[in-house]
Amino acid sequence: GQNIDQPTEMTATEGAIVQINCTYQTSGFNGLFWYQQHAGEAPTFLSYNVLDGLEEKGRFSSFLSRSKGYSYLLLKELQMKDSASYLCAVRAGGYQKVTFGIGTKLQVIP
Amino acid sequence: EAGVTQFPSHSVIEKGQTVTLRCDPISGHDNLYWYRRVMGKEIKFLLHFVKESKQDESGMPNNRFLAERTGGTYSTLKVQPAELEDSGVYFCASSPRRGDTEAFFGQGTRLTVV
Numbered sequence: 181g182q183n184i185d186q187p188t189e190m191t192a193t194e195g196a197i198v199q200i201n202c203t204y205q206t207s208g209f210n211g212l213f214w215y216q217q218h219a220g221e222a223p224t225f226l227s228y229n230v231l232d233g234l235e236e237k238g239r240f241s242s243f244l245s246r247s248k249g250y251s252y253l254l255l256k257e258l259q260m261k262d263s264a265s266y267l268c269a270v271r272a273g274g275y276q277k278v279t280f281g282i283g284t285k286l287q288v289i290p
Numbered sequence: 291e292a293g294v295t296q297f298p299s300h301s302v303i304e305k306g307q308t309v310t311l312r313c314d315p316i317s318g319h320d321n322l323y324w325y326r327r328v329m330g331k332e333i334k335f336l337l338h339f340v341k342e343s344k345q346d347e348s349g350m351p352n353n354r355f356l357a358e359r360t361g362g363t364y365s366t367l368k369v370q371p372a373e374l375e376d377s378g379v380y381f382c383a384s385s386p387r388r389g390d391t392e393a394f395f396g397q398g399t400r401l402t403v404v
Contacts, residue, residue: 184332215395222294222381222395223333267333277346278393280325280333 184281186268191287192258200253200284202268210276214242214253215267217283223267226253255286263288292316294396296382302402308370311399315364315384321345322365323385323393324357328378336380339365351376372403 183205192198204212211230215223229235229244229251241254253266265283272279295314303309315322324336336355337347341362350357354373359365369376379400383393 220397222397224395225392228392269333277335277338277348278323279335282332 184268184270184279186266186281186284188282189285189287191289192255194258194260194288194290196258197254197256198258198286200255200266200268200286202251202253202281204249204251204268204270204281206249206270206272206279208272209246209270210273211271212242212244212251213267213269213271213278214240214251215269215280217265217267219264226266258288260288260290262286294382294384294394296380296396296399298399299397300400300402302404303372305374305403306371308368309372309401311367311369311380311401313365313367313382313384313396315382316394319384319386319394320362321385321387321390321393322359323383324365324367325381325383326378327381327398328375333381336367369401372401374403377401377403 186202213228214226216226217223227242229242234243239256244251265285267283268281269278297312320341322339325333327333335349338345339359342359356368379398381398383395385393
């Protein structure tokens with residue numbers, strides 16, 4: 181099976197930087213996703229990492245270390261609209277099934 | 291272009307009744323996935339269709355759940371008979387090809403079994 185851990189809640193200040201960590205244990209790793217989900221809405225794709233290193237996309241960056249089973253999502257210049265749940269998900273196995281973590285609920289405060 | 295649509299958005303049924311959830315993927319997407327989120331828990335994989343074929347149904351909880359995708363277009367997920375623990379949000383997602391890095395999610399169906 182797969183085990184994915186991420187903090188359940190975080191609070192950060194508007195304009196600041198926040199890092200959301202995710203650790204995982206899996207076999208047959210084939211990539212890690214980050215999704216954003218606002219309350220009552222569909223999860224939306226943010227990033228995908230399959231190789232080690234940092235992927236930057238505007239205010240959002242995602243990092244992966246396969247040897248450590250570790251990823252983080254970095255959000256810069258936080259805005260109030262960034263308040264949402266951030267889901268870490270791992271794809272692994274022969275059928276490339278995607279397994280989600282419980283999600284980190286981020287609250288951005290003024 | 292229309293996104294992934296799910297119907298109904300909410301459903302409240304009594305224990306023992308039957309409910310059918312529908313998912314319309316993005317047109318042309320061969321891959322269709324069903325997920326479920328029980329309150330307080332993570333989103334869990336249920337099954338994966340490639341066109342009309344079930345590629346992986348290892349996440350289906352038990353035989354009260356039946357998923358179909360006749361013709362490889364829309365999909366239905368039937369729960370019969372529903373139990374209290376089936377309550378949760380059922381998400382559908384689709385992607386064009388196997389191994390795609392992005393799947394597009396619907397807004398989910400919130401099922402409440404009372």
